Structure formats: C-alpha cells, structure tokens
Amino acid sequence: MIKYLNLLAFSIILLSSCVEPNFEVEDYQSQIVIDGWIEQGKYPQVLLTLSAPYFSEIDSVSLRNYSLTRAKVSVSNGEITEVLTLKPNDAYFPPYMYVGTSLKGEVGKSYTLTVEYAGVKAIATTTIPEPVSIDSLWFALDQGKDSLGYIWVQFTDKPSRKNYYRTLTQIKNTDSKYIPNYFPNWNDDYFDGQKVEISLFKGNKTSTNKTDQVYYQVGDTISLKFTAIDKASYDFWNTFQKEILNTGNPFASTNARVQTNVTNGLGIWCGYGSSYYQVIAR
Template sequence: MKKYSLFFLMIIAYSCTNDTFSDGIKLESKLAVEGWIEEGDVPQVILSSTIPINDVVDSTNVLDHVIRSAKITVSDGETTEVLRVKSDDNRVPPFIYFGSEITGKAGKTYTLKIEYLNRIVEATTCIPKSVLLTTAAYKKNNAADTTGYVFIKFDDPVNEKNYYQIATRIDKQEPIFVPAFYGNLDDEKFNSNSIAMQVNKGILLFPKTKFKPYFTDGDLIFVKLRTMNKEAYDFWNSWQNEIVNSRNPIYPSNTSLKTNIKGGVGIWAGYGQSTILVQTPPKK
C-alpha cells in the first residue's frame, strides 16, 4: 500500500541555520503541528516532534516522532471538544486526530490547544468565506497526447481581500489533497477579478517518485479552491518558495517556514472551499 505525505512538519527544523549545526549545537525538538478545519468539515490535526537535521529522514524514522497521546482541544467559542486519534495507513505519519462535534463555518474563529507532557501549544484561526470555483477542465496541447493540465476559472470578489490555495487529488491514487505547484495566490497580484489559470500537479514527499507536474489520461481529478487567511498564506507561500528556489523543503537551508503556532511550529489553518470533479479521457 502506498503511503503519502506532503512535507511533514516533524521533519522540518524550523529555527535552525547551517551555522547553528556547524557549531555542533543540539537543539531541543519542538512539537510540530499540521492542523486544519475546512468549511463543512471537522477539525483535524497531525502531531509529531521535529527530527534533528543530521538524522536520516525516511518513512520509518518518521514513525518514531509521531505523537499519539496528546490532549488536543478545539473550540469555536460555543462548543469545545477533545479530538480523538485514529490510524490512517495511507498517510505518513499514519495517525490523525479528528473531531466530530464541531463543523467548520465561514466567519467563525477556532482555537487550538495541545497539551503533551509538560508542553502547551496554542493557535487561533478563522475560516474565510468560500469563493466558488466556476469551471475546471482537462486540456492537452495535442489531441494525440496522453497527458495534460487542468485549467480553472473563478471570480475574485471585488473589494474583498482574499488569499487562495489550489489543491488537487487523483481518485484511487491519492488519499489527500495536494497543494498545486504555484498554487498559493494573493489577489493583490491579480490583473482582473475574472481569474483563468493552469493548475500544475503538486509535490508529495512520500513515495519518492519523479515529480511530474501534469495529469494523465484515465485520472479522475478532484480540484479544490481554498480561501485562507494571511497566516496560512504566509506558511504555504514560504513552503512553495523553498521548492521554487531549489532548496530541500524538508530542511530549509537558511530560513524558517512561517508558523502561527505558539509554543511549537507548523500551521493551524481554517479554509473555505469549493471543489469540482474533472474526468479525463480513458487510457488508450
């Protein structure tokens, strides 16, 4: 069975530079959080500890840093619930905390509190209003090609500040939505409120296969347009910049990925969302 990971945060040494490690200083591991709540869905959190930069990073070592016994509490200001943990063999790491009482709603604020051993980690986020993804279509450069790209259209609301992330998931191949390459968008850079753009397939770290930015005939593709706040945009944009600048995003070379986690590293994000299913031609 294939297992998938986006980055994951436990393998990122956020506050460290090359100079720090050349001096032989051993830094204390931090709690690493990847948490989110989408409009219409429950809160979910993946929790781990950071791996020292000089350690071997693979799917086996990652398991040693997974945290399954933390108390994770989410509140929307009215309801407070403690998340439960479950296994998910399609992911690396294969454990995720999830809720059942709280459902994401646009305009609401959500607080996260993590208690583990003698540590407390906290964060706050909100869910922006969703923006409708109006069309998504699979197109090829030539009819004889067996590969192509997805092209989408949406209207950026006038007189509103919005940050976006485009993500895709290939049915029966990917159990998670993967942020598209160059898929983090700030509407300040739009020339028009009518947006039409190509979507490039995103990068997964596990399994370690050659990156291909295109889609293939036979793929059933879910395309998602997420809205997010500035903190989430800054986090994902810093991740994107590591990849674009040919750095290893597992080990940011001279910089730290952005974070909104107090007492730890990572991201706690609320997302609005709109999703369209794209059917490609059958494989020949």
C-alpha cells in the same frame, strides 16, 4: 543555523532559524509540530510530530518515533471546546491523526487549537473564510503532447479585499488524499476583483518524493479542492513552498524562516473555505 525536522503529512519539512551555523547541535529541545486543518461542514483533523535536529537519521522507524500520540488536543470556537480523538489513518505516515466528532467548522468563525504535551502548550488560531465558487473547470492538453496536460480553472476574485487561495487535487483510484498542486498558493495581487484563468500543475505526493511529472493524463478523473485561506495560513504555505522550490530538495535551506501561526511550536493550523469540483481529462 539550526534546522528543524517537521513531518507534515508524510512530508519532511525543514524549518530554519536565524542563528549562526552550528553543525554540532547540543542540548537540542524538540518542539511540537502541527499540521492541522478545519473546513466548513467538517470536523477538525490534526497530525502531530516532534521536531528533530537536522542531522538526525530518518527512516520509517524514526518517523514513527517522532509521531506524537500521547498529547491532549482540543479545538474551540469560543463557545464550545472539543477534545479530539487519536485514530489511525493510513493515508498519512506516521498513520495517526487526531480528529473531532462533534465540532464542525463554520464559515466566518475562528477556531483555536491547543496541544498539550510534556508540560508544553502549543496554541494556534485560524479562521474559515467564505468559499469562492469557480466559473468553469476544464482539462487541456499541453502543446505537443497527445495525452498529457493541465487543468484550468476560471473564477472571479472578490473585489475590495485581500484574498488568499490554495488548491489541491485528488486523482480517482490513484491518490488516497488531496495533494497540493505544484504551485498551490497564490493571492490576488495582480487580479483584484477580476475574472482570471489559472492553470494547475499536478503536485508531488510528498516533499521527498519529487518527480518532473507535472501533467495529468487523459482518462484521469480529477477532483479539485479550491480553498480560500486567511493571511496567516497563506504566509506559512507560501514561505514553505518557496523553501522547497528554491532549494530543489528539502534537505537544503534558503536561510529563510518558514513562518508559522503556532505559539510554542511549529507548523500550521489552517482554516479552509472549501469548494469541490470534478473534471475528467479528455
């Protein structure tokens, strides 16, 4: 089994292929790894790295070496194509991001990302679903805790269609970016068209910086990014989540292949129909 190192926004993510075990990987060919997204009213953002063999030495120097900073990156909505610009962004490591400056996402439209590097062209297409409004958002202490708890969200699922969701939060003065919740991805298999209440656990900042702290604390000002995503995006995030949770650490594998919507590459190009909310834990 060959495993690939995918650096998604400072997370080390291993993707496995379905072949026989081979611990001496010869003639390894790196692949383009994409962590990109676009949401309504905002410009596309794309992080790029190269994959690496499972047994590669990983430290801050090698992480920078895997960062892909000389690619041509473009996004098209079928009518307009924009070439993205590489800019520094200290919220991520390696701290480089390709960003747009003219083409903004619109609900209901599809966007094709093209990454060209060293004669290879990686392509992915995503859509931006209609955002879902929540009915209420609140903080509640966990049983037996005097200052620790979860946030709860209540919303009504839209009936007669398949819906996929992903949630992220950001704590004011603590987090430099939105962080996926502990169980951030779900669909409406069990609540199609119903009003539902879901508790959200605090997530880890990276896949390698895991803690048992799933609580928010009294006094936290928490911003919630509540997103609708398409099926291809859900399939990626859900299989990635299972890989991380089932193994207990990102350097093991469940022998399941993390799905991708990227042709000639790895990773995810995700469209978000986003709604933003804020709650103070008290």
